[in-house]
Amino acid sequence: MSEAVKRISTPKSVVQWVLVVVLAALVAMVTLPGYIGGQWPWSTQLPVADTTEIRALLKAPLTLPGWEPSSHQEVRIGRRPWSLAEYQVVNGATDGPGSTFGLLMRPQMSADQQPEVEWVDMQGSQGWQINDRQVVRLSVPADGQPVKVTTQYFRALDGRNTFAVMQWYAWPTGGHYAPGKWFWADQKQQWQQRERMPWVAVSVLLPIEPVGDIRVHTEQMTEIAETVQQSLLEFALIAE
Amino acid sequence: MSISIPSSKSRLSLSPQSMALIGLLALMYGPLLWYWVDGWLNKSISIQHEYFSHGMIGLPFAAYIAWSQRPQWKRLPEKFHPAGFGLLALSSALYLSQLSDWMNISFPLMLAGLCLSLKGLPGLKLMGFPLLLVVLATPSQLPYLIEPYILPLQRFIAAVAGFLLMQGGVDVTVDQIYLLVNDRMVEVAPHCAGLKMLFTSLYVALMLIYWHRVWPSRLRTSIFLAATVGVSVVGNIIRNTLLSYFHGTENEAAFVWLHDSWGGDLYSAILLVSLIFVLRLIQQYVPEQFSFETNNQSIV
Numbered sequence: 001m002s003e004a005v006k007r008i009s010t011p012k013s014v015v016q017w018v019l020v021v022v023l024a025a026l027v028a029m030v031t032l033p034g035y036i037g038g039q040w041p042w043s044t045q046l047p048v049a050d051t052t053e054i055r056a057l058l059k060a061p062l063t064l065p066g067w068e069p070s071s072h073q074e075v076r077i078g079r080r081p082w083s084l085a086e087y088q089v090v091n092g093a094t095d096g097p098g099s100t101f102g103l104l105m106r107p108q109m110s111a112d113q114q115p116e117v118e119w120v121d122m123q124g125s126q127g128w129q130i131n132d133r134q135v136v137r138l139s140v141p142a143d144g145q146p147v148k149v150t151t152q153y154f155r156a157l158d159g160r161n162t163f164a165v166m167q168w169y170a171w172p173t174g175g176h177y178a179p180g181k182w183f184w185a186d187q188k189q190q191w192q193q194r195e196r197m198p199w200v201a202v203s204v205l206l207p208i209e210p211v212g213d214i215r216v217h218t219e220q221m222t223e224i225a226e227t228v229q230q231s232l233l234e235f236a237l238i239a240e
Numbered sequence: 241m242s243i244s245i246p247s248s249k250s251r252l253s254l255s256p257q258s259m260a261l262i263g264l265l266a267l268m269y270g271p272l273l274w275y276w277v278d279g280w281l282n283k284s285i286s287i288q289h290e291y292f293s294h295g296m297i298g299l300p301f302a303a304y305i306a307w308s309q310r311p312q313w314k315r316l317p318e319k320f321h322p323a324g325f326g327l328l329a330l331s332s333a334l335y336l337s338q339l340s341d342w343m344n345i346s347f348p349l350m351l352a353g354l355c356l357s358l359k360g361l362p363g364l365k366l367m368g369f370p371l372l373l374v375v376l377a378t379p380s381q382l383p384y385l386i387e388p389y390i391l392p393l394q395r396f397i398a399a400v401a402g403f404l405l406m407q408g409g410v411d412v413t414v415d416q417i418y419l420l421v422n423d424r425m426v427e428v429a430p431h432c433a434g435l436k437m438l439f440t441s442l443y444v445a446l447m448l449i450y451w452h453r454v455w456p457s458r459l460r461t462s463i464f465l466a467a468t469v470g471v472s473v474v475g476n477i478i479r480n481t482l483l484s485y486f487h488g489t490e491n492e493a494a495f496v497w498l499h500d501s502w503g504g505d506l507y508s509a510i511l512l513v514s515l516i517f518v519l520r521l522i523q524q525y526v527p528e529q530f531s532f533e534t535n536n537q538s539i540v
Contacts (some may be wrong), residue, residue, distance in 0.1 A: 042340035
């Protein structure tokens with residue numbers, strides 16, 4: 001009988017010793033360096049790729065081929081600094097719908113800032129009535145895979161003006177209007193590059209005829225949005 | 241080897257393997273837990289992690305329950321469940337990742353993995369409740385992912401707070417999640433909208449349900465949980481109404497007191513204590529389960 005007990009009990013304590021060995025290995029690899037160096041992984045923030053270029057967006061308008069900035073200023077929306085620039089088309093009629101548009105961007109200022117409620121803040125600060133909400137996908141060429149962006153597109157009325165508005169969060173490898181999509185791109189970046197994913201909240205405002213149909217402007221808006229994403233990739237969102 | 245020792249030994253002392261396991265766990269996760277508690281106390285942790293500050297009461301409670309269940313744990317036969325190693329492997333990988341969000345998650349996975357490896361499914365079942373408390377107190381980025389979806393709740397709270405202020409004769413305009421009182425704007429932000437309070441209330445409700453052994457009655461449990469959600473939402477409507485009122489009437493001191501200072505903590509504490517009274521009421525007036533009066537029918 002004692003033999004039977006032994007035969008059962010031996011593998012059990014083997015399991016326990018295996019567990020001890022596994023934990024001891026983890027301690028040796030991760031925990032001990034922490035105790036020795038006094039530096040813990042959780043108290044050191046992962047860096048975001050250089051945000052100098054992104055923060056510069058507040059100081060100077062983004063260069064867009066085919067368009068010329070006619071004004072630029074820093075504005076506050078929901079206590080956050082945003083960059084507001086107006087652009088005028090370079091070749092073509094200088095007035096009439098489609099010849100000018102506004103670009104509002106909230107650049108990331110530091111590694112601990114994440115996309116949050118930018119779209120609600122904007123809607124609230126502008127007092128917009130929003131309708132005709134739809135999703136527009138676009139893509140810009142890049143070395144390797146094209147960068148895919150999913151934007152939200154809608155009509156905004158503020159009492160005096162009517163805008164066609166296209167919004168998304170731009171990052172080096174893509175773009176989406178939902179903060180959750182940035183979150184997973186950021187996680188991927190953390191695992192692969194041990195770095196945070198930089199981002200810029202982008203909002204393109206095209207003044208259109210009063211209470212007009214935004215569908216007739218979808219093509220032009222998509223082109224503008226592609227130009228903006230392209231320029232951001234070139235000048236601000238430097239991919240590693 | 242004497243005969244008298246084993247009986248006392250089996251009750252009180254731990255095997256060297258168990259001691260080694262507990263020691264290693266403490267080494268691995270002690271500093272991490274300390275970081276959580278320090279962050280919750282000094283609010284130095286990110287806003288997402290602050291959502292889990294109920295862990296300050298939940299984690300000690302979980303430890304207490306687990307410790308008091310030692311005799312039952314000992315009585316369970318040692319049994320290895322392969323899923324245990326799966327969880328341990330996952331937990332180890334997350335711990336090795338050195339990414340703080342994922343190292344946090346490795347903690348409950350490690351505990352569950354140990355339960356499964358040492359005592360199999362019955363072990364996991366026995367420690368189920370304390371493990372649940374640990375899981376729900378483990379800081380993660382979940383609130384960040386949830387926040388966009390609670391916009392309707394924010395709108396609702398803003399609308400009702402606006403309605404209440406209007407009844408009080410205050411000139412107020414409600415736009416989406418913004419309350420405009422005397423041209424001063426208050427935003428009902430996600431964490432102000434009581435998502436955090438809702439989490440904390442539900443967590444405390446869970447502890448009360450366990451402590452007062454309400455869970456065998458599904459009727460009482462569900463009524464209590466529903467009442468908890470109600471108390472937390474109503475509480476937040478009142479809080480946001482007061483905040484908009486203070487802000488609109490330029491009573492900055494009162495605003496800061498209720499919003500950032502100990503006024504907010506006091507308010508939360510009052511809400512949580514009120515849950516105890518709600519539970520008392522439910523235990524007094526709600527039957528254990530629905531009773532269909534079959535006796536009457538048989539008489540008729």
